[in-house]
Amino acid sequence: MTTTxxxxxxxxxxxxxxxxxxxxxxxEALANTQQRRNLKHATHTIRDKRARVVAEVPEWExxxxxxxxxxxxxxxxxxxxxxxxxxxxxxxxxxxxxARDAAEANAIVLGIVQAKGVDEVVKVKSMVTQEIxxxxxxxxxxxxxxxxxxxxLIVQLGHDRPSHILVPAIHRNRSEVRDxxxxxxxxxxxxxxxxxxxxxxxxxxxxRLHLREKFLRAKVAVSGANFAVADTGTLVVVESEGNGRxxxxxxxxxxxxxGIEKVLPTWDDLAPMLQLLPRSSTGERMNPxxxxxxxxxxxxxxxxxxxVLLDNGRSHVLADRVGRQALRCIRCSACLNVCPxxxxxxxxAYGSVYPGPIGAxxxxxxxxxxxxxDKSLPYASSLxxxxxxxxPVRIDIPELLVELRGRVVEQEGRTAESAAMAxxxxxxxxxxxxxxxxxxxxTAGRLLGDRTxxxxxxxxxxxxxxxxPTPPTETFRQWWSRERGRGPDERPRRDPGxxxxxxxxxxxxxxxPRADHRRRGALARPRRDPxxLRRERRRLPGRGSARRPAGRRR
Amino acid sequence: xxxxxxxxxxxxxxGLEAAWAGAVAGVATLTAEADVTLDAELDAxxxxxxxAALGIATTGTIVLDHGPDQGRRALTLVPDVHVxxxxxxxxxxxxxxxxxxxxxxxxxxxxxxxxxxxxxxxxIELERVEGVHGPRTLVVVLVxxxx
Ligand code: SF4
Numbered sequence: 001m002t003t004t005x006x007x008x009x010x011x012x013x014x015x016x017x018x019x020x021x022x023x024x025x026x027x028e029a030l031a032n033t034q035q036r037r038n039l040k041h042a043t044h045t046i047r048d049k050r051a052r053v054v055a056e057v058p059e060w061e062x063x064x065x066x067x068x069x070x071x072x073x074x075x076x077x078x079x080x081x082x083x084x085x086x087x088x089x090x091x092x093x094x095x096x097x098x099a100r101d102a103a104e105a106n107a108i109v110l111g112i113v114q115a116k117g118v119d120e121v122v123k124v125k126s127m128v129t130q131e132i133x134x135x136x137x138x139x140x141x142x143x144x145x146x147x148x149x150x151x152x153l154i155v156q157l158g159h160d161r162p163s164h165i166l167v168p169a170i171h172r173n174r175s176e177v178r179d180x181x182x183x184x185x186x187x188x189x190x191x192x193x194x195x196x197x198x199x200x201x202x203x204x205x206x207x208r209l210h211l212r213e214k215f216l217r218a219k220v221a222v223s224g225a226n227f228a229v230a231d232t233g234t235l236v237v238v239e240s241e242g243n244g245r246x247x248x249x250x251x252x253x254x255x256x257x258x259g260i261e262k263v264l265p266t267w268d269d270l271a272p273m274l275q276l277l278p279r280s281s282t283g284e285r286m287n288p289x290x291x292x293x294x295x296x297x298x299x300x301x302x303x304x305x306x307x308v309l310l311d312n313g314r315s316h317v318l319a320d321r322v323g324r325q326a327l328r329c330i331r332c333s334a335c336l337n338v339c340p341x342x343x344x345x346x347x348x349a350y351g352s353v354y355p356g357p358i359g360a361x362x363x364x365x366x367x368x369x370x371x372x373x374d375k376s377l378p379y380a381s382s383l384x385x386x387x388x389x390x391x392p393v394r395i396d397i398p399e400l401l402v403e404l405r406g407r408v409v410e411q412e413g414r415t416a417e418s419a420a421m422a423x424x425x426x427x428x429x430x431x432x433x434x435x436x437x438x439x440x441x442x443t444a445g446r447l448l449g450d451r452t453x454x455x456x457x458x459x460x461x462x463x464x465x466x467x468x469p470t471p472p473t474e475t476f477r478q479w480w481s482r483e484r485g486r487g488p489d490e491r492p493r494r495d496p497g498x499x500x501x502x503x504x505x506x507x508x509x510x511x512x513p514r515a516d517h518r519r520r521g522a523l524a525r526p527r528r529d530p531x532x533l534r535r536e537r538r539r540l541p542g543r544g545s546a547r548r549p550a551g552r553r554r
Numbered sequence: 555x556x557x558x559x560x561x562x563x564x565x566x567x568x569g570l571e572a573a574w575a576g577a578v579a580g581v582a583t584l585t586a587e588a589d590v591t592l593d594a595e596l597d598a599x600x601x602x603x604x605x606a607a608l609g610i611a612t613t614g615t616i617v618l619d620h621g622p623d624q625g626r627r628a629l630t631l632v633p634d635v636h637v638x639x640x641x642x643x644x645x646x647x648x649x650x651x652x653x654x655x656x657x658x659x660x661x662x663x664x665x666x667x668x669x670x671x672x673x674x675x676x677x678i679e680l681e682r683v684e685g686v687h688g689p690r691t692l693v694v695v696l697v698x699x700x701x
Contacts, residue, residue, distance in 0.1 A: 038679070042680050200679065204675055208685070250628060284670075286613035288674050291665070
C-alpha cells in the first residue's frame, strides 16, 4: 500500500526518533510501580464516571451514529468542506493559512508571532501543536511558549512529556507536582509561594497566580480547536479550567492550529458532538467551559484572528479506505481509559503524542510503519474490543489494528513469529519429532517446577510478548504407557472395546462420527491431511472439547 | 449574594436591566463596562453581574452570547465572582435545542461562552479543585417571571 500513498507522511519528530519499540518501552514503564498505581486509579475513576453519565442517555447509540455520520460526511467531501470553512472564516474576518506539514505550520505561526514583535505566547492545551512540536520551534527562535493548562504546566515545568490526552500529568502525584512548582516556577515568572503544600487546591492556586500574570501580559495566544464548523466559520474549544477562555479572549492576536479532520459540515452537527465529547471525555454531562468564536468579533476578544489548517499526514490516512475512520477521532480519550494495555504501560511507551488504542492505529497510519515503534504499535493491544465500545464516534479500532498488523507482516516478510509458526508446523506434522519435542519440553518442565516461562530460547521476539505455561513433567503419551503399559500408537485404529460414558455420548452425535477415535489417535497417527490440525489440537487430552465454546471470543 | 462573597466592587455590562443594576448599587461600588478598558483594571474588580442568552436544563449550562446585557467576554472572565441572571423563559430542555437557537447569524456572528459550573481541574491525582482561572464563584439566579 505504501506505493500508492498520496499526501505527505508525517515525519517522526526528533523527540521520538530512536524510540524503542513498544514492548521494550512498555517493559520499562511496567517496572514503574508509582506510575502504574496513578494510572490505574485515574483510568478507573474516569471510566466509572463515564459509564454513569453515558447510561443516563437512552439514545446514546443513536448519538454515536449521528456523530460518526457527521464526521464521515465531512471526511467524504473534505476538500469541499475545507474550502467552505475557509470562505466562512474569511468572511468573518479571520485569516486562513494552509500547512502541508509540521515545518510549514510552525513557520506560519512563527511568522505571525514575529510580525507582532513579541517574544512570548500563551497556549491552550492542544494536541496538534504537540504533534508539530510548535513549542520547540518557537523556543528555537527565541519565543517562549507558556502552556496554561494545569497539567501541561506541570509537564512543561517538569521538562517532561504528556502521558495522557486528557490528563497529561497523570503520571505525577501531588508531592512531585509541589516539588516541580517550587523548583521551577521562579525561573519563568511568579514564583511558587514559600509555604506551598501538596494540597491540590493550594497547587491550583499557585498555578492561577503564576499564570494570571502571563494572561494579562501576553499579546499573542496559540490554540487548537475541537471542532471547526464549515457553514458558519466557527471554531470551538472545549475545556475545564478557564485557561482556554483566558487565551482565547485576552490577547489581541489569536492563532489556532487546526487539523483538517476537525471540520464539521454544519452548525447543527455540534448538537451530537457537544453531547458525546464531555460525557466520553471527563465523564461530565457538560464540561465547565466551551468557547465558540467565528472569526474576529468587533470590540470583543482578539481582533487579529488566524487559522492554520494542517495536513501533516492526514490526507495520507484519508486515502486509506479502511483506515479513514480513524480521522473521526475527537480525542476524547475514552479508549485510553478502558484499555487494559494502556492502564498498565501508560502513554509514554507509545512513542507519540497520541497514546493508547487510538495512538496504536493513528501513529502508524500518519507516520507509516518504517520505524521500530510504529511497526510494533499495532501489536500493543489484546484486541479485547473495549475501545470500540467506548468510542463516541464508533471507530473500529480492533479492526484497524488487525488490518495494520497484516500490513506490517507483509512489509516485513519473514518475521520471528512466522518462523516460529513454521517451526511449530514442522514439529507438529511428524509424530517422531513431536514426541522428541515433548520429551525435551517435559524435561524442561521438571527443571522449572511451577514457574512461568517468560522467554523461550530460539523463539526470542515471539515469546517475549507471551508467557508460555510451564510444560507438564510428563506427556500424555508417557502417562499412557506408564498407566496402560503400551502407547496409544499401538492401539488398533478402530477400537471396538468399551469406552467411558462421556465419550460414548459424544460418539453418538450424528455430526461427529468417530470423534472419540480421532481424539485418541490424534497424537498417534502420522498426519496426512494438514487441514484438521487446529481442530485436533483443541482436543488434545487435558483440553476437552467442552472448553471450546467458552474459550471463544464473540 | 455579592455581600455574602465579600464583594466591594462590581462591574456591569452596558445593557443590563436597570432594575438589577439598581439592586446591585446598594451593595457594591459599581463600574460601567466602558470604564474598564484594560484587562488589568478588570482584574481589580471583585464581581460581575450579567444576564445570559439561554440556559440548558439537562446539562446545567448557561450560555452567554455576549450581547449588551452580558458584556464583552473579558467581563465575565477576569473578575472572581460571576452572578448570572437567567429568566425561566430562557431555559431550554437540552443541548440540540440550544444549538438550534444559537446558530450564528451570517455577517453578525456573536461569540459564545457555554458555562456549566465554576472553573475546575482534576489534573492533580484526579482530585477535583474548583477555581483555577475563570471566576471561582458562579452564582446563577433563576427568575420566575410570572411572579
Ligand atoms: S478513538 Fe474514539 S474513544 Fe479514542 S480518543 Fe478518539 S474518539 Fe475518543
